[in-house]
Amino acid sequence: FKKGQLKKIFFCFPDPHFKNRNHRRRIIGESLVPVYSYLLDENEGMIYTITDVKDLGDWMTRHLTESPLFDRVYDFDEKTDVFLKNIQVSSEDAVRTDHQKKAKHLSIF
Secondary structure (H helix, E strand, C coil): CCCCCECEEEEECCCCCCCHHHHHHCCCCCCCHHHHHHHECCCCCEEEEEECCHHHHHHHHHHHHHCCCCCCCCCCCCCCCHHHHHHHHCCHHHHHHHHCCCCCEEEEC
16 A cells, blocks of 8 residues: 555454453554554545444544544534445444444544
């Protein structure tokens, strides 16, 4: 990939790696946040995260929020952002989460 080549990155229901010794394997962490910033378009780039594991959702949100490279988006419009709706309902994990009546934890940066 080239610098700024991507407009959007999606992290949809990633493996939570529950054990503390495996947290370093999580897809979002201190070492990878700068890589995602490099890959994203400086003006239009966005990261979407969604999970059914609250601790993982908090983890991803915290690492992206603590980075000076990203700003969290709070005022997103579900009607105009087609990606937002799709990540919440279209994947197998989203359907499973709905079927099990679990909460989804979503963040956009």
